[in-house]
Amino acid sequence: MKLVKSLFSLFAITALLVSCQKEYSKEVPKNGATGTEWAFKEGTNSFAGPVDTAFITKVGSINYLIVEGTTSDKKDAITIEVYSVGDIKAGTYSNPNSNFTYTRNGKTLYEVDQTAIGEFSVVITKIDSASVSGTFAGKVIDSTGAIKTITDGKFNGKLKNTTAATSKGDVMFWSKQGCGATSSSPIAITIGSNSGTISTFTPVEPASCGVAGTVSLNLAAGSYTYKALCSNGDSIIGTVTVIANTCTKVQVSFVLPTTGDYFPTTANSNWTYLEEGVALADSTYVLSTGTSKVFNTKTYSIFTYDQADSGYYRKASGEYYEYIEPANNPFPLDNPGSYEITFLKDNVPAGSTWLKEIAGTIAGQAVTAKEKFTLLEVGATATVGGITFQNVIKVRRVYSITALGTETVLYKIDAWFAKDKGLIKFVEANDAPAVNAVINIKRLQVF
Secondary structure, rough: OHHHHHHOHHHHHHHHHHHHHHHHHHHOOOOOOOEEEEEEEEEEEEEEEEEEEEEEEEEEEEEEEEEEOOOOOOOOEEEEEEEEEEOOOOOEEEEEEEEEEEEOOOEEEEEEHHHHHOOOOEEEEEEEEOOEEEEEEEEEEOHHHHHHHHEEEEEEOOOOOOOOOOOOEEEEEOOOOOOOOOOOEEEEEEOOOOEEEEEEOOOOOOOOOOOOOOOOEEEOOOOEEEEEOOOOEEEEEEEEOOOOOEEEEEEEOOOOOOOOOOOOOOOEEEEEEEOOOOHHHOOOEEEEEEEEEEEOOOEEEEEEOOOEEEEEEEOEEEEEEEEEEEHHOOOOOOOOOOOOEEEOOOOOOOOOEEEEEEEEEOOOOOEEEEEEEEEEEEEEEEEEEEEEEEEEEEEEEEEEEEEEEEOOOOOOOOEEEOOOOEEEEEEEEOOOOOOOOOEEEEEEEOO
């Protein structure tokens, strides 16, 4: 799945903090006052400048210390990060519990290779409510991928503790019809202490929130459980994520479509996913565009991810395929190519396995890249985000590289697919002590 490439490490969590960092940069004056600075060396090159901002924030159970700075001409920028499941205190934080990035004109010059565990460290020598100072050093990679060594790193800045402000967003419940395919009877909606009635039905989704006859609410950003109720006692219970300053629309339908697919590709079907412990704004929106593309004489439905990246999928005889382009090849091959992969089967029993092998080279060494699939459960029941799904297939996907007769597992993924609904849950299944991300469905519409 396309989601695979962005959800395997702290990189995904770090990325979500970018918007916060920019906001705080505006709030803290930039200056080069003595005692508020950063510096480091790489070989014979020396770098230094003022600290722009230093703050602590929390995402889920993880605390983050972010230190940012620039050079006096604003062309270079530095970011130093420390992660901790407890309070951030004086001590040594080696990667993957720390990170370092240095850019020039927006392009990365040096960054930590998070797969090189323990090769880079940040040492906090002092931290209190007012300031933080420390040192950093270790191996990084430059823009060409070459290994470099950072020495004599130091930072000292005023500390700003941050608390996310409570913001509100709009949510609107609407329906194409009442309680049944031809019924015009109203639908009662309850969400928390709020309630309303859908009394007007439209064939297409309203353009904005607040349309008469819908149920439109202005709520604090967060996840909510809602209930839709008909006078005959039929009900639907689901969840919705309200995003600050955003209109979120939820279609309520008591006429459930049946595609028979575990990965529907019908036009305009869409899914919203959120990783546990990250900000609501970091959700991933997936859309089946209703358009297609042909690869090797086979036609694939085009999906978009956050209206940017694309994925290509098809189904034939109970098997589900994805076409992988070279840019999305998950293996670090010297010359990654395109290939088709069977990522799901709904016509075989639990315990079934299948394998995809790809020959290639890494640094000139012949290797075999492998994706092995195992159906762990078939016809199961799963509750995700407060919603109970029936007819669920759970499949494990293991990525590995075999070189010189030795197989190395890169990572493992467990995915849950519900009949007529699609992908509902996505979990890294790597062995401890790896930090495993859990991605849940928050909202879906299948047409």
